[in-house]
Amino acid sequence: MDGPENASHPCAMMAQQTGRVLVVEGDAEVQSELEAQLTAIGHMVDTAPDGAEALELVERSMPDVILVELELEGMDGFEFLRQARALLPSASFIAIASSGSTDTAVKALASGADRCLTRPIRPDALALVVERSLDKPIHARDAINARAEAAASFPTTRLDHIVGAHPSMQRLFKRMLQAAKSRSTVLIQGETGTGKELIAKAVHEHSLRSEGPLIRLNCAALSESVLESELFGHEKGAFTGAVTRRSGRFEQADGGTLFLDELSEMPLSVQVKLLRFLQEREFERVGGNETVKVNVRVVAATNRDLRTLVDDGRFREDLYFRLKVVVLDVPPLRARPSDIPLLADYFLRFYSEENGKHVRGFTARAREALLGYPWPGNVRELQHAIEQAVVLCEKELIGSEDLPIQAPDPEVEPLSLLVPGVTLAEVERYTILRTLEAVGGSPTKAAAILGISKRTIQYRLQEWGVTKRNAWPNEK
Ligand SMILES: Nc1ncnc2c1ncn2[C@@H]1O[C@H](COP(=O)(O)OP(=O)(O)OP(=O)(O)O)[C@@H](O)[C@H]1O
Ligand SMILES: [Mg+2]
Known part of the structure; x- marks a missing residue:
């Protein structure tokens, strides 16, 4: 491995463990220097010059380690850390600061960085910090894979606390595990008492968001206006009694999963807002103009046939089609x-x-x-x-x-x-x-x-x- 290009770096020995690293750095020269150093020791490297492009890469290539300079143009490094961490909590984040001030380091850690490096960055320090940072994502991935493998090593009579040896349940477990790993919205259908809520929890626990929150809301339990503000939050003065601004379940579920139980009971007016969120990932609080963006996976459950409700004009057809992409059917006992x-x-x-x-x-x-x-x-x-x-x-x-x-x-x-x-x-x-x-x-x-x-x-x-x-x- 001692090729001439490797020899130009003092740390040009292959790292013990290698991974996928994203470098977010505005200065093209510094960016290619960091890329060369990391590639030379065996990591796969993606680069981005700004926060917006980097967020797309975070979603697309799911890096293990993310290096970000704090003084980015546009979205600054602190804001990037906050958003990227919600998108991919299993990654390790390393902030690059220009000065060694304690304030900056504390702010970076508070924004979600796991470690902080100060310029100038020595190649041996970079190699060491990146390698140490791989422990967390590798551990997270191993845990998810181990759970999925244990669950997939059929025949088994149980997945977590869900008992089910019948072929229909085994098929459901497999499908659930596949769905859990994706970012898709999931619709769980089944008669009352079949275990829909257990399946919803398992979708969350087997996803890369398992460390994020799992928030549940029963759509049948609240009136139309209360449900809307419970879900999306409200601004101060939005209605009588709204004395302060309040964040809704969507904001509480940021970085995690929102479980909408008894979805069939959601009124049409709230369905419109849910559809918009599923399409654009954004909404406004009740009584407000500010657009709020959150990173939430929606899992919905119903014991009523949504197709029939669509035919009766009680459920929006466009929302139904949107939800139908990943359906988990829980068979009756x-x-x-x-x-x-x-x-x-x-x-x-x-x-x-x-x-x-x-x-x-x-x-x-x-x-x-x-x-x-x-x-x-x-x-x-x-x-x-x-x-x-x-x-x-x-x-x-x-x-x-x-x-x-x-x-x-x-x-x-x-x-x-x-x-x-x-x-x-x-x-x-x-x-x-x-x-x-x-x-x-x-x-x-x-x-x-x-x-x-x-x-x-x-x-x-x-x-x-x-x-x-x-x-x-x-x-x-
Ligand atoms: N396969 C299973 N293994 C173990 N316990 C189960 C299983 N399925 C359901 N249960 C238990 O049965 C009860 C009902 O399950 P759950 O609340 O998930 O049903 P549900 O489909 O959401 O019902 P509903 O439509 O009435 O809300 C819970 O106590 C749950 O723990
Ligand atoms: Mg239920």
Whole structure:
């Protein structure tokens, strides 16, 4: 690596760890000198002469380390630091000051710089500071990748606190992880109690904004005018009672995620303002003219079909199209029957511990009842049913009589097997798991009933990631 051009720099040894560095420097000569020094030790370098161009590069190339001179023309270095840090909190920021004044350094650190260098910059100091600064972004990226990899190493029965082994949930996890890494607006659809809020939190936690705020607002809980000022804030005197200026949820969520729950209930007038934000990333506070720009990813949830609301004139079609780009559909519990025993066990363990009880599991009959019930209130209803059963149960095993659910009408086909509507693979899975449930988890007995080999059952269970321990913890 000791080429003649490298030898011209005193620090021309390859750095131990290298990364992507953005140099924001107005003086062309200084800029190319810094670029040459950093390239010589193995970093990939982008350059920008001013703050505006640099912000675009921050979004586009997501650098690990950003070097910025504080006396930039136009947007100064302090303002750049503030905005760039909100865009990419995982990066390391190094401010370059012309004088060694403590005031400047403190101001730079307060604006978001991690370190400060003073001119003239010695090449060996530059190499060292940039290399040290790589720890933070590499650590952040590794953490995100490790989480994504752990979640993507299917089959798994859980992602964070979200239980879901059914193929439809596995597909949802994968899609959610892909969506989380992008900057797109995400729309989460699903019946009440299916876990939309959990998915929204996971989108935030698996994104590069996970260190930023996650702010939630329920659009159904507020009247039209209150909702608008809650979201966008208001200026002093905007309406009676607006005695001071107040920032809204969008400003509070700067650098993070805004979760708009029950989006279908948002009035049309507020929808217009939301659409403008999604298109232009800016808005005005209620009663104000100043345009506010924030860096916020919107995640919205709804349990109503927005298409139908569009047809009824209650939801804007342009907003609907804007939101439809990345949709996460959370399936109802009855469409993923194999998750019912997993969720039941998960909640049983949780509530047993919380209440200091020693409830170990369910009787075969109780498991049968859980599987046969259509769960109109989805996971929330199941959670409450198990909580109640655990609290009231005085035995080691919860029996079907302890469960606050009505046995389904035997005349009615279980909803999860509505045909057409399910794939043959799902019918196979459902049939095998239900038969196993009924015989207490014994593959030999289930094989005899189903007329297939025990090996086929074992092979399928392995394929689906269902183990005896997580599905039938009580069986020997
Ligand atoms: N897959 C899951 N694993 C574990 N717990 C879950 C799962 N899905 C939902 N829950 C739990 O069920 C309850 C309801 O979930 P959540 O509030 O996310 O539903 P929702 O879809 O937002 O409902 P709603 O439409 O009524 O607002 C919560 O307590 C949540 O923790
Ligand atoms: Mg919800």
